[in-house]
Amino acid sequence: MAAKDSNQLPPRSGASPPPEEAIRQQLGKILISPQFVGSLNLQNFLRFIVEKTLAGGGAEIKGYTVATQVLGRKADFDPNLDPIVRIMAGRLRRALEQYYQVQGQSDAVIIDVPRGAYVPVFCSSSRQEDAGEVTLKILKEQIWALPPGPSVAVMPLRNLTGDRKQEFFADGLAEEITNELARYQDLRVIAFQSTLYWKGKEHDVREVGRDLNVRFLVEGSIRKAARTVKIAINVIDTLNGLRLWGEQYHRELRADSLIALQEEIALQVAARIGSLYGIIPQTLSRESRKKPPDSLKTYEAFLHFYHHVTILSPQTFAETLKVLERAVTRDPDSGLAWSLLAFVYSQSYSLQLAPLESPLEQSLVAAQKGAALEPENQLARVALANVYFFRNDRELFLSEAETALALNPNAPTPIGFLGWLLALLGDWERGLTILEKGMALNPHFPGWFRMAPFFYYYLQDSCEEAYQEALAFRMPQLFWDPLLRAAVLGRLGREGEGAQALAELLHLKPDFPTGARFLISCYAKFPYLVEGLLDGLRLVGLKT
Known part of the structure; x- marks a missing residue:
């Protein structure tokens, strides 16, 4: 017809x-x-x-x-x-x-x-036309039509072993890294088959970046010595050709564990590159903070959020709230923007970084919008679980947490955060195990992750261990930092140091004595833990 x-x-x-x-x-x-x-x-x-x-x-x-x-x-x-x-x-x-x-x-x-x-x-x-040129033309047309956001491609790894049989291992590892990166939903990852066009060819990374419309390239090589393999991985910025990050992995090469080896290396590489505090978000976050808020695109608003949660100060809260509210106005179909806004609203409730009207209700509405728009986005599900945590709805929290964990069980920050929340709800063994996995996959985790193990040790009366966790908190702009130190120092009988930490707490939060019980109970979900922390603070001079 x-x-x-x-x-x-x-x-x-x-x-x-x-x-x-x-x-x-x-x-x-x-x-x-x-x-x-x-x-x-x-x-x-x-x-x-x-x-x-x-x-x-x-x-x-x-x-x-x-x-x-x-x-x-x-x-x-x-x-x-x-x-x-x-x-x-x-x-x-x-x-x-x-x-x-x-x-x-x-x-x-x-x-x-x-x-x-x-x-x-x-x-x-x-x-x-030459088949390779046709493929490249098609790829360019398709890739340039992809949505905006941080973009990365994994190039074929160079086989420097002198053994052609190792080509399959090099290509398999590159494809496995691509697959792991693709699980980070805010990354735009080019399929590995797209970069095979350049295999064995000399290339300028800046030209490849322009051809594929990607900002970052992952390159590397494999070498072999006896029964060991050395894998080198680098991240290159295609704007200037600079190497942003590199790591070498030495592993035993055994025929019966090649797939497991590829999966292990790929998981670690993807976490260091693409996770919330990986090299790509960190690089772009530094750039976005130099731009006026009015000029920020939606993804750059996300980067403001990522920076804010490493500091959690009233100033970064106000800036991030403004940027994200503009983002959802400009791009109302962005589920991720709504979800991050839900996190910020919940911080107004639990940390009182700035007064908002009905912040927990606003957080629930935003989180539900985010999950409806992007139901398979892990951070959208995490945002909804976070709201249910603060609403003390254990059943709904556990349902959303399990859904989020299943979407990407290897994303360091989301799984670490969910493990943190599980531990705070009293599932210490599973929660701390998941939290530790997230911390191991990417060492650039936020200091407030230390709150969960601190609570665990404090409840066990293991005060020296709790004190070490408090020292590792390292977020001086957030009142929880001196709060943890003051409480455990009171328990340790170190009243002088504890009084100094309490002074820091009251400097950051002058009205803390009147709202202490509420603020602590937002995260300490058991009355005996709340009372234990208050007792430690009273030992160093807090008057409630």
């Missing part, structure tokens, strides 16, 4: 669209690919918009149409309340991108769904 309106098949770069028969054949190939065969919703979504466009009905493809005719929503569907179409469209675009980077590298017809609409476009790929 001929298309009713040729404008419904918009070509790229002035080229003629492929014949309808070729488009339908390509659609059939895509629908049986691994990226689609496991999802009936994705198959139906793509089939519907392609057939509708070929039939001349491209103008009728709207979010409401897709929701009611493809995704089973009722006639009263409201896209402002239910983000299902936006979520599925994002998954569809990612599935198409992955298909053309793997199975469809040499396909003659390209089906794409540009961001901002649901109408597909079709174009032909010239068979006369």
